Amino acid sequence: MRRDTFLKSLAALAAAGALPAQAQNSVNIKMMIPANPGGGWDTTGRALGKALQDAGAASAVSYDNKGGAAGAIGLAQFANGSKGDGNAMMVMGAVMLGGIITGKPPVGLNQVTPLARLTSEYNVFVLPAESPLKTMADVVAQMKKDPGSVKWGGGSRGSTEHIAAAMIAREVGVDAAKINYVPFRGGGEAVAAILGGNVTVGGSGYSEFQQYIEAGKMRAIAVTSATRLKGLNIPTLKEQGINVEIGNWRGVYGAPGISEAQRKQLIDLIVRATKSKAWAEAMTKNQWTPALMTGKEFEDFVDREFASLRATMVKAGMI
Incomplete structure:
Protein backbone atom coordinates (compact mmCIF):
# COMPACT_ATOMS: atom_id res chain seq x y z
CA MET A 1 0.00 0.00 0.00
CA ARG A 2 1.32 3.47 -0.90
CA ARG A 3 2.23 5.71 2.05
CA ASP A 4 -0.36 8.39 1.20
CA THR A 5 -3.06 5.74 0.87
CA PHE A 6 -2.02 4.25 4.22
CA LEU A 7 -2.21 7.63 5.95
CA LYS A 8 -5.64 8.30 4.47
CA SER A 9 -6.79 4.93 5.76
CA LEU A 10 -5.53 5.75 9.25
CA ALA A 11 -7.34 9.08 9.19
CA ALA A 12 -10.57 7.38 8.16
CA LEU A 13 -10.24 4.79 10.94
CA ALA A 14 -9.56 7.47 13.51
CA ALA A 15 -12.61 9.45 12.38
CA ALA A 16 -14.71 6.33 12.70
CA GLY A 17 -13.34 5.59 16.16
CA ALA A 18 -11.86 2.30 14.98
CA LEU A 19 -8.31 2.99 16.11
CA PRO A 20 -7.18 2.07 19.62
CA ALA A 21 -7.63 4.97 22.07
CA GLN A 22 -3.89 5.40 22.47
CA ALA A 23 -3.39 5.74 18.73
CA GLN A 24 -6.11 8.38 18.54
CA ASN A 25 -4.66 10.32 21.47
CA SER A 26 -0.89 10.61 21.34
CA GLU A 121 -13.48 16.16 50.85
CA TYR A 122 -13.38 17.10 54.51
CA ASN A 123 -10.48 17.31 56.91
CA VAL A 124 -9.85 14.73 59.60
CA PHE A 125 -7.92 15.53 62.78
CA VAL A 126 -5.74 12.81 64.29
CA LEU A 127 -3.57 12.18 67.33
CA PRO A 128 -0.48 9.97 67.46
CA ALA A 129 -1.47 6.59 68.94
CA GLU A 130 0.85 7.14 71.94
CA SER A 131 -0.48 10.61 72.73
CA PRO A 132 -1.68 11.18 76.32
CA LEU A 133 -4.58 13.08 74.74
CA LYS A 134 -7.38 10.81 73.56
CA THR A 135 -10.17 13.05 72.26
CA MET A 136 -10.82 16.47 70.76
CA ALA A 137 -12.15 17.47 74.19
CA ASP A 138 -8.68 16.72 75.59
CA VAL A 139 -7.09 18.85 72.88
CA VAL A 140 -9.47 21.73 73.62
CA ALA A 141 -8.81 21.50 77.37
CA GLN A 142 -5.06 21.60 76.79
CA MET A 143 -5.42 24.52 74.37
CA LYS A 144 -7.50 26.50 76.88
CA LYS A 145 -4.85 25.88 79.51
CA ASP A 146 -1.92 26.83 77.27
CA PRO A 147 -2.68 27.58 73.57
CA GLY A 148 0.97 27.37 72.53
CA SER A 149 1.45 23.91 74.00
CA VAL A 150 -0.81 22.35 71.35
CA LYS A 151 1.06 22.04 68.07
CA TRP A 152 -1.31 21.74 65.10
CA GLY A 153 0.38 20.10 62.13
CA GLY A 154 -0.91 20.24 58.57
CA GLY A 155 -0.54 21.82 55.15
CA SER A 156 0.80 25.26 54.35
CA ARG A 157 -0.41 28.35 56.15
CA GLY A 158 -3.86 29.21 54.88
CA SER A 159 -4.74 25.55 54.25
CA THR A 160 -8.20 24.32 55.20
CA GLU A 161 -6.80 22.47 58.23
CA HIS A 162 -5.07 25.68 59.36
CA ILE A 163 -8.32 27.60 58.97
CA ALA A 164 -10.21 24.82 60.78
CA ALA A 165 -7.76 24.94 63.71
CA ALA A 166 -8.24 28.71 63.99
CA MET A 167 -12.03 28.29 63.80
CA ILE A 168 -11.94 25.63 66.54
CA ALA A 169 -9.91 27.96 68.77
CA ARG A 170 -12.34 30.81 68.21
CA GLU A 171 -15.37 28.61 68.89
CA VAL A 172 -13.98 27.41 72.25
CA GLY A 173 -12.95 30.87 73.39
CA VAL A 174 -9.22 30.80 72.60
CA ASP A 175 -7.51 33.64 70.72
CA ALA A 176 -6.92 32.22 67.24
CA ALA A 177 -3.77 34.35 66.92
CA LYS A 178 -2.21 32.29 69.73
CA ILE A 179 -2.59 28.86 68.15
CA ASN A 180 0.68 27.07 67.42
CA TYR A 181 0.33 25.94 63.81
CA VAL A 182 3.20 24.03 62.14
CA PRO A 183 2.94 24.02 58.31
CA PHE A 184 4.42 21.31 56.11
CA ARG A 185 5.15 21.37 52.37
CA GLY A 186 3.65 17.93 51.76
CA GLY A 187 1.54 15.21 53.33
CA GLY A 188 4.56 12.93 53.74
CA GLU A 189 6.31 15.45 55.98
CA ALA A 190 3.15 16.01 58.04
CA VAL A 191 2.61 12.27 58.52
CA ALA A 192 6.21 11.80 59.69
CA ALA A 193 5.82 14.63 62.21
CA ILE A 194 2.58 13.17 63.57
CA LEU A 195 3.94 9.64 63.85
CA GLY A 196 7.09 10.98 65.50
CA GLY A 197 5.12 12.95 68.07
CA ASN A 198 6.60 16.23 66.83
CA VAL A 199 3.13 17.78 66.63
CA THR A 200 0.22 17.34 69.03
CA VAL A 201 -2.57 16.97 66.51
CA GLY A 202 -2.52 16.62 62.73
CA GLY A 203 -5.08 17.58 60.13
CA SER A 204 -5.60 16.62 56.48
CA GLY A 205 -7.88 14.65 54.18
CA TYR A 206 -8.79 11.16 55.34
CA SER A 207 -6.94 9.56 52.43
CA GLU A 208 -3.59 10.84 53.72
CA PHE A 209 -4.09 9.25 57.14
CA GLN A 210 -6.14 6.18 56.22
CA GLN A 211 -3.42 3.51 56.36
CA TYR A 212 -2.11 4.82 59.69
CA ILE A 213 -5.57 5.02 61.25
CA GLU A 214 -6.35 1.49 60.11
CA ALA A 215 -2.97 0.26 61.43
CA GLY A 216 -3.64 1.82 64.83
CA LYS A 217 -0.76 4.31 64.54
CA MET A 218 -3.08 7.33 64.57
CA ARG A 219 -6.34 8.00 66.38
CA ALA A 220 -8.98 9.96 64.41
CA ILE A 221 -10.76 12.36 66.77
CA ALA A 222 -12.84 14.65 64.51
CA VAL A 223 -13.96 15.39 60.98
CA THR A 224 -14.94 18.83 59.66
CA SER A 225 -18.09 17.62 57.84
CA ALA A 226 -21.70 18.20 58.84
CA THR A 227 -22.30 14.45 59.24
CA ARG A 228 -19.99 11.46 59.72
CA LEU A 229 -18.17 10.18 56.66
CA LYS A 230 -19.81 7.12 55.16
CA GLY A 231 -18.52 3.90 56.68
CA LEU A 232 -16.21 5.68 59.14
CA ASN A 233 -16.76 6.01 62.88
CA ILE A 234 -15.18 9.46 63.22
CA PRO A 235 -17.22 12.05 65.19
CA THR A 236 -17.85 15.44 63.64
CA LEU A 237 -16.76 18.62 65.38
CA LYS A 238 -20.39 19.70 65.54
CA GLU A 239 -21.52 16.63 67.45
CA GLN A 240 -18.74 17.39 69.94
CA GLY A 241 -20.18 20.85 70.57
CA ILE A 242 -17.77 22.76 68.30
CA ASN A 243 -19.70 24.60 65.59
CA VAL A 244 -17.15 24.25 62.79
CA GLU A 245 -17.74 22.87 59.31
CA ILE A 246 -15.31 23.42 56.45
CA GLY A 247 -14.69 21.49 53.25
CA ASN A 248 -11.73 21.07 50.95
Whole structure:
Protein backbone atom coordinates (compact mmCIF):
# COMPACT_ATOMS: atom_id res chain seq x y z
CA MET A 1 0.00 0.00 0.00
CA ARG A 2 1.32 3.47 -0.90
CA ARG A 3 2.23 5.71 2.05
CA ASP A 4 -0.36 8.39 1.20
CA THR A 5 -3.06 5.74 0.87
CA PHE A 6 -2.02 4.25 4.22
CA LEU A 7 -2.21 7.63 5.95
CA LYS A 8 -5.64 8.30 4.47
CA SER A 9 -6.79 4.93 5.76
CA LEU A 10 -5.53 5.75 9.25
CA ALA A 11 -7.34 9.08 9.19
CA ALA A 12 -10.57 7.38 8.16
CA LEU A 13 -10.24 4.79 10.94
CA ALA A 14 -9.56 7.47 13.51
CA ALA A 15 -12.61 9.45 12.38
CA ALA A 16 -14.71 6.33 12.70
CA GLY A 17 -13.34 5.59 16.16
CA ALA A 18 -11.86 2.30 14.98
CA LEU A 19 -8.31 2.99 16.11
CA PRO A 20 -7.18 2.07 19.62
CA ALA A 21 -7.63 4.97 22.07
CA GLN A 22 -3.89 5.40 22.47
CA ALA A 23 -3.39 5.74 18.73
CA GLN A 24 -6.11 8.38 18.54
CA ASN A 25 -4.66 10.32 21.47
CA SER A 26 -0.89 10.61 21.34
CA VAL A 27 -1.11 13.31 24.01
CA ASN A 28 1.75 13.63 26.48
CA ILE A 29 0.46 15.46 29.56
CA LYS A 30 2.88 17.34 31.82
CA MET A 31 1.43 17.44 35.33
CA MET A 32 2.70 20.08 37.75
CA ILE A 33 2.08 19.05 41.36
CA PRO A 34 2.87 22.12 43.53
CA ALA A 35 3.56 20.06 46.66
CA ASN A 36 6.01 17.44 47.85
CA PRO A 37 5.19 13.74 47.34
CA GLY A 38 2.74 12.00 49.62
CA GLY A 39 0.02 14.59 50.09
CA GLY A 40 -3.45 15.25 48.72
CA TRP A 41 -2.35 17.18 45.63
CA ASP A 42 0.21 14.50 44.81
CA THR A 43 -2.38 11.74 45.21
CA THR A 44 -4.89 13.69 43.11
CA GLY A 45 -2.43 14.50 40.32
CA ARG A 46 -1.19 10.93 39.99
CA ALA A 47 -4.73 9.53 40.18
CA LEU A 48 -5.80 11.90 37.39
CA GLY A 49 -2.76 10.95 35.33
CA LYS A 50 -3.56 7.25 35.69
CA ALA A 51 -7.20 7.92 34.80
CA LEU A 52 -6.21 9.92 31.71
CA GLN A 53 -4.23 6.95 30.47
CA ASP A 54 -6.87 4.43 31.53
CA ALA A 55 -9.47 6.36 29.52
CA GLY A 56 -7.18 6.59 26.49
CA ALA A 57 -7.21 10.38 26.81
CA ALA A 58 -3.42 10.57 27.12
CA SER A 59 -0.67 8.27 25.94
CA ALA A 60 1.78 9.40 28.64
CA VAL A 61 1.81 11.58 31.75
CA SER A 62 4.91 13.02 33.42
CA TYR A 63 4.93 14.56 36.91
CA ASP A 64 6.87 17.43 38.44
CA ASN A 65 6.62 17.93 42.23
CA LYS A 66 7.53 21.42 43.41
CA GLY A 67 6.38 22.06 46.98
CA GLY A 68 6.34 25.13 49.18
CA ALA A 69 4.34 28.22 50.11
CA ALA A 70 0.90 26.61 49.76
CA GLY A 71 1.68 25.79 46.15
CA ALA A 72 2.88 29.28 45.21
CA ILE A 73 6.37 28.06 44.23
CA GLY A 74 4.98 25.42 41.88
CA LEU A 75 2.41 27.90 40.57
CA ALA A 76 5.12 30.41 39.68
CA GLN A 77 7.19 27.76 37.91
CA PHE A 78 4.12 26.54 36.03
CA ALA A 79 3.03 30.04 34.99
CA ASN A 80 6.50 31.07 33.86
CA GLY A 81 7.60 27.83 32.25
CA SER A 82 4.56 26.53 30.36
CA LYS A 83 3.12 29.53 28.52
CA GLY A 84 0.96 28.43 25.60
CA ASP A 85 1.53 24.74 26.33
CA GLY A 86 -1.72 22.92 25.53
CA ASN A 87 -0.50 19.71 27.19
CA ALA A 88 0.32 21.19 30.61
CA MET A 89 -1.84 20.88 33.74
CA MET A 90 -1.39 21.95 37.35
CA VAL A 91 -3.15 20.47 40.38
CA MET A 92 -4.52 23.03 42.85
CA GLY A 93 -7.32 23.54 45.34
CA ALA A 94 -8.71 25.42 48.31
CA VAL A 95 -5.31 25.28 50.05
CA MET A 96 -3.75 27.37 47.27
CA LEU A 97 -6.45 30.00 47.62
CA GLY A 98 -5.80 30.29 51.35
CA GLY A 99 -2.07 30.51 50.76
CA ILE A 100 -2.52 33.29 48.20
CA ILE A 101 -4.71 35.24 50.63
CA THR A 102 -2.16 35.01 53.46
CA GLY A 103 1.08 35.02 51.49
CA LYS A 104 0.22 37.40 48.64
CA PRO A 105 2.69 35.80 46.19
CA PRO A 106 3.73 37.67 43.02
CA VAL A 107 2.13 35.04 40.76
CA GLY A 108 -1.60 34.39 41.19
CA LEU A 109 -4.23 32.08 39.73
CA ASN A 110 -5.39 34.91 37.45
CA GLN A 111 -2.24 34.24 35.41
CA VAL A 112 -3.14 30.64 34.54
CA THR A 113 -6.19 29.00 32.95
CA PRO A 114 -8.98 27.39 35.01
CA LEU A 115 -10.00 23.95 33.73
CA ALA A 116 -11.96 21.87 36.24
CA ARG A 117 -12.80 21.12 39.84
CA LEU A 118 -12.44 17.40 40.47
CA THR A 119 -13.20 16.39 44.04
CA SER A 120 -14.26 17.58 47.45
CA GLU A 121 -13.48 16.16 50.85
CA TYR A 122 -13.38 17.10 54.51
CA ASN A 123 -10.48 17.31 56.91
CA VAL A 124 -9.85 14.73 59.60
CA PHE A 125 -7.92 15.53 62.78
CA VAL A 126 -5.74 12.81 64.29
CA LEU A 127 -3.57 12.18 67.33
CA PRO A 128 -0.48 9.97 67.46
CA ALA A 129 -1.47 6.59 68.94
CA GLU A 130 0.85 7.14 71.94
CA SER A 131 -0.48 10.61 72.73
CA PRO A 132 -1.68 11.18 76.32
CA LEU A 133 -4.58 13.08 74.74
CA LYS A 134 -7.38 10.81 73.56
CA THR A 135 -10.17 13.05 72.26
CA MET A 136 -10.82 16.47 70.76
CA ALA A 137 -12.15 17.47 74.19
CA ASP A 138 -8.68 16.72 75.59
CA VAL A 139 -7.09 18.85 72.88
CA VAL A 140 -9.47 21.73 73.62
CA ALA A 141 -8.81 21.50 77.37
CA GLN A 142 -5.06 21.60 76.79
CA MET A 143 -5.42 24.52 74.37
CA LYS A 144 -7.50 26.50 76.88
CA LYS A 145 -4.85 25.88 79.51
CA ASP A 146 -1.92 26.83 77.27
CA PRO A 147 -2.68 27.58 73.57
CA GLY A 148 0.97 27.37 72.53
CA SER A 149 1.45 23.91 74.00
CA VAL A 150 -0.81 22.35 71.35
CA LYS A 151 1.06 22.04 68.07
CA TRP A 152 -1.31 21.74 65.10
CA GLY A 153 0.38 20.10 62.13
CA GLY A 154 -0.91 20.24 58.57
CA GLY A 155 -0.54 21.82 55.15
CA SER A 156 0.80 25.26 54.35
CA ARG A 157 -0.41 28.35 56.15
CA GLY A 158 -3.86 29.21 54.88
CA SER A 159 -4.74 25.55 54.25
CA THR A 160 -8.20 24.32 55.20
CA GLU A 161 -6.80 22.47 58.23
CA HIS A 162 -5.07 25.68 59.36
CA ILE A 163 -8.32 27.60 58.97
CA ALA A 164 -10.21 24.82 60.78
CA ALA A 165 -7.76 24.94 63.71
CA ALA A 166 -8.24 28.71 63.99
CA MET A 167 -12.03 28.29 63.80
CA ILE A 168 -11.94 25.63 66.54
CA ALA A 169 -9.91 27.96 68.77
CA ARG A 170 -12.34 30.81 68.21
CA GLU A 171 -15.37 28.61 68.89
CA VAL A 172 -13.98 27.41 72.25
CA GLY A 173 -12.95 30.87 73.39
CA VAL A 174 -9.22 30.80 72.60
CA ASP A 175 -7.51 33.64 70.72
CA ALA A 176 -6.92 32.22 67.24
CA ALA A 177 -3.77 34.35 66.92
CA LYS A 178 -2.21 32.29 69.73
CA ILE A 179 -2.59 28.86 68.15
CA ASN A 180 0.68 27.07 67.42
CA TYR A 181 0.33 25.94 63.81
CA VAL A 182 3.20 24.03 62.14
CA PRO A 183 2.94 24.02 58.31
CA PHE A 184 4.42 21.31 56.11
CA ARG A 185 5.15 21.37 52.37
CA GLY A 186 3.65 17.93 51.76
CA GLY A 187 1.54 15.21 53.33
CA GLY A 188 4.56 12.93 53.74
CA GLU A 189 6.31 15.45 55.98
CA ALA A 190 3.15 16.01 58.04
CA VAL A 191 2.61 12.27 58.52
CA ALA A 192 6.21 11.80 59.69
CA ALA A 193 5.82 14.63 62.21
CA ILE A 194 2.58 13.17 63.57
CA LEU A 195 3.94 9.64 63.85
CA GLY A 196 7.09 10.98 65.50
CA GLY A 197 5.12 12.95 68.07
CA ASN A 198 6.60 16.23 66.83
CA VAL A 199 3.13 17.78 66.63
CA THR A 200 0.22 17.34 69.03
CA VAL A 201 -2.57 16.97 66.51
CA GLY A 202 -2.52 16.62 62.73
CA GLY A 203 -5.08 17.58 60.13
CA SER A 204 -5.60 16.62 56.48
CA GLY A 205 -7.88 14.65 54.18
CA TYR A 206 -8.79 11.16 55.34
CA SER A 207 -6.94 9.56 52.43
CA GLU A 208 -3.59 10.84 53.72
CA PHE A 209 -4.09 9.25 57.14
CA GLN A 210 -6.14 6.18 56.22
CA GLN A 211 -3.42 3.51 56.36
CA TYR A 212 -2.11 4.82 59.69
CA ILE A 213 -5.57 5.02 61.25
CA GLU A 214 -6.35 1.49 60.11
CA ALA A 215 -2.97 0.26 61.43
CA GLY A 216 -3.64 1.82 64.83
CA LYS A 217 -0.76 4.31 64.54
CA MET A 218 -3.08 7.33 64.57
CA ARG A 219 -6.34 8.00 66.38
CA ALA A 220 -8.98 9.96 64.41
CA ILE A 221 -10.76 12.36 66.77
CA ALA A 222 -12.84 14.65 64.51
CA VAL A 223 -13.96 15.39 60.98
CA THR A 224 -14.94 18.83 59.66
CA SER A 225 -18.09 17.62 57.84
CA ALA A 226 -21.70 18.20 58.84
CA THR A 227 -22.30 14.45 59.24
CA ARG A 228 -19.99 11.46 59.72
CA LEU A 229 -18.17 10.18 56.66
CA LYS A 230 -19.81 7.12 55.16
CA GLY A 231 -18.52 3.90 56.68
CA LEU A 232 -16.21 5.68 59.14
CA ASN A 233 -16.76 6.01 62.88
CA ILE A 234 -15.18 9.46 63.22
CA PRO A 235 -17.22 12.05 65.19
CA THR A 236 -17.85 15.44 63.64
CA LEU A 237 -16.76 18.62 65.38
CA LYS A 238 -20.39 19.70 65.54
CA GLU A 239 -21.52 16.63 67.45
CA GLN A 240 -18.74 17.39 69.94
CA GLY A 241 -20.18 20.85 70.57
CA ILE A 242 -17.77 22.76 68.30
CA ASN A 243 -19.70 24.60 65.59
CA VAL A 244 -17.15 24.25 62.79
CA GLU A 245 -17.74 22.87 59.31
CA ILE A 246 -15.31 23.42 56.45
CA GLY A 247 -14.69 21.49 53.25
CA ASN A 248 -11.73 21.07 50.95
CA TRP A 249 -11.70 20.69 47.17
CA ARG A 250 -9.13 20.06 44.45
CA GLY A 251 -8.99 20.90 40.77
CA VAL A 252 -6.70 21.54 37.81
CA TYR A 253 -5.57 24.58 35.84
CA GLY A 254 -4.01 24.87 32.41
CA ALA A 255 -1.06 26.96 31.26
CA PRO A 256 -1.19 30.71 30.59
CA GLY A 257 -1.95 31.86 27.08
CA ILE A 258 -3.59 28.71 25.72
CA SER A 259 -6.36 29.11 23.15
CA GLU A 260 -10.02 28.38 23.81
CA ALA A 261 -9.68 25.32 21.58
CA GLN A 262 -6.75 24.05 23.67
CA ARG A 263 -8.68 24.75 26.87
CA LYS A 264 -11.70 22.84 25.58
CA GLN A 265 -9.52 19.92 24.54
CA LEU A 266 -7.97 19.67 28.02
CA ILE A 267 -11.39 19.88 29.67
CA ASP A 268 -12.69 17.14 27.38
CA LEU A 269 -9.72 14.93 28.32
CA ILE A 270 -10.38 15.52 32.03
CA VAL A 271 -14.08 14.71 31.69
CA ARG A 272 -13.18 11.46 29.89
CA ALA A 273 -10.73 10.61 32.65
CA THR A 274 -13.38 11.07 35.37
CA LYS A 275 -15.51 8.42 33.64
CA SER A 276 -12.75 5.79 33.78
CA LYS A 277 -12.52 2.77 36.04
CA ALA A 278 -9.21 4.02 37.44
CA TRP A 279 -10.82 7.29 38.56
CA ALA A 280 -13.78 5.50 40.16
CA GLU A 281 -11.36 3.31 42.11
CA ALA A 282 -9.38 6.36 43.27
CA MET A 283 -12.58 8.09 44.43
CA THR A 284 -13.57 5.09 46.54
CA LYS A 285 -10.10 4.41 47.93
CA ASN A 286 -9.48 8.02 49.00
CA GLN A 287 -13.00 8.81 50.31
CA TRP A 288 -13.30 11.62 47.75
CA THR A 289 -16.67 13.05 46.76
CA PRO A 290 -17.23 13.66 43.01
CA ALA A 291 -17.40 17.39 42.38
CA LEU A 292 -16.77 17.86 38.66
CA MET A 293 -17.19 21.43 37.47
CA THR A 294 -15.59 22.82 34.33
CA GLY A 295 -14.77 25.95 32.36
CA LYS A 296 -16.49 29.24 33.15
CA GLU A 297 -18.59 27.68 35.91
CA PHE A 298 -15.39 26.56 37.67
CA GLU A 299 -13.77 29.96 37.11
CA ASP A 300 -16.72 31.71 38.78
CA PHE A 301 -16.66 29.16 41.62
CA VAL A 302 -13.00 29.96 42.35
CA ASP A 303 -13.82 33.70 42.51
CA ARG A 304 -16.59 33.01 45.05
CA GLU A 305 -14.29 30.73 47.05
CA PHE A 306 -11.66 33.46 47.30
CA ALA A 307 -14.23 35.83 48.80
CA SER A 308 -15.69 33.19 51.13
CA LEU A 309 -12.29 31.99 52.40
CA ARG A 310 -11.10 35.54 53.00
CA ALA A 311 -14.23 36.28 55.06
CA THR A 312 -13.79 33.05 57.04
CA MET A 313 -10.14 33.81 57.75
CA VAL A 314 -10.96 37.34 58.90
CA LYS A 315 -13.65 35.96 61.21
CA ALA A 316 -11.25 33.36 62.59
CA GLY A 317 -8.68 36.05 63.36
CA MET A 318 -6.12 34.82 60.82
CA ILE A 319 -5.94 38.07 58.80
